[in-house]
Amino acid sequence: MTRITPFFLALAAALALPAAASALTGEKEVQRFTSFGGACANCELAGRRLAGAHFIGANFSGASLVGADLRGARFVGSVLAKADLSRADLTDAHMTGANFSHANLTGARMRDVEASGTVFSSANLSGVDLTDSRALGANFNGATLTGAAFTDANLQGAVFRNVDARGANFRDARLHATNFSGGRLDRASFRSANLSGAALRGGSFRGADFHDADLSHVSLAGADLTGARGLEQSQLNEACGDAQTKLPRGLTVRACRGSGIVVKVPPIPPVPALKPAQPGPRYLIIAESF
Template sequence: MPVGSIGFGNALRYLGCHGVTESECGMSVSMEVVMEVSAPVKRRSAFLAACMLTGCTILPLGPALAADCGSTAAPGLDWTDCTKRNIMIPGSELEGAKLFSTDFASTDLSNSNLKSANLEKATLVRASLAGAAAEKANFSKVEAYRSNFTGISAEGANFASAELQRSGFAKAKLTGANFEKAELGRADFDDAILTGVRFSLANLSRADLSHATFEGPIIFDHAFMYLTRIEGLDLSAAQGLEQGQIELACGDAKTKLPAGLNPPSGWPCPPDDRDN
């Protein structure tokens, strides 16, 4: 009595009936393996029928554990796709938390621990992460228009392809952070630490870097720098800067450029109206 494409004994072992013999099951079956494989659905049906006949216990795999949206903040929790908008949860312990696509719009997460948390595709519009610890956190593809990142510690964090227009990064610690392909129009980096930051292919139009601090190079290859404020910056070690980018940006007599690049005649730019 072949079962699917394998013998009955193999079917029992597959279903977790370890140690159950054919005689104990009260059945006499052929253990000869049938070499011609039947369809996967037929095999599964045969396994199920065999186990039902022998009284075996089937342990269903079941779906993966779902996010627990009703749980309180805790390290490593899973709030994937949960709605947590317009709430006050400052100082939350969310280290290593799974926050993929979580909606934190207008939520107060200030001074929270978000180290190594995964916030990919999370909604952070007008949210506050001021003073948060977010080293090596994943903010890739977040939507964070007008969000408050003031004083955040986000060394080594990933902001790739994030929507960060008009967000504030004043006094943020961003050493080694990745902003590749990020939208940073009118973002404010006043007194932020930008050592080793990658702005490759980022949109920095009207962003203010003029009072940022850094040691060593910042990477600007193919960044769009229309009216980007770089007054007073020493960019002599910057990587990826080209003359075309400098022509669009706003520097002044104190701006230092890499060798071979020259300040345009239009410097300095008029003051920027941050409200427009």
């Protein structure tokens, strides 16, 4: 017979309630918050209501959070590598030093998130809405971003090397010193985006929209901009390329010299090692009343 410990009873009770629940005490409303720490690799938390939850130094690698309500959640130094957060609601979430590498975030709602320095390398973010988000220095290396929306997002210094972001929307985004080298961004929209100092080296931007985009100090060496829309010679006069750069008919670009401008961006935190769970409690659940 399986013995049910008080720890697992507490866990079940915590997950059965909304993460930010309210109760009435006399005439005062008491707000309760749930915090998670320790290890819970491969946990089943699909559809859970965890709005406002705090994941502090937690290892949720491989966990299922499909469709979970994580609005306003905070992921501090936590590992969610290979976790399934498809269709999860992460609106207003804060991800500080978190690792979402190889995670599935397809169709997730991530408007207004703070993800500066967060690792999304090789993650699947197809169709994700990151409108108005802030992700300075974030690492999207090798991620799938097809159809993702980054409208009005601040992505300065972010790394998008070797991404598949075909059809993604970067309209009005701040992309200063962002690295798109080797990426597939065909039909992506950079309308009115600030790409100053960005690296588009060796990337594919066939049919992309560059109407009113700032391309000052942009490196287009080896980039394919065949059929790019809204691209003007005045924009290219501020950029540079090489003999392998492909441009729409009638447009030219000067040769790159030197390494371009140098911009200081927030460093990307080290990725925590994925270690086996140590003996002791698998969860730390703290209920705080205010």
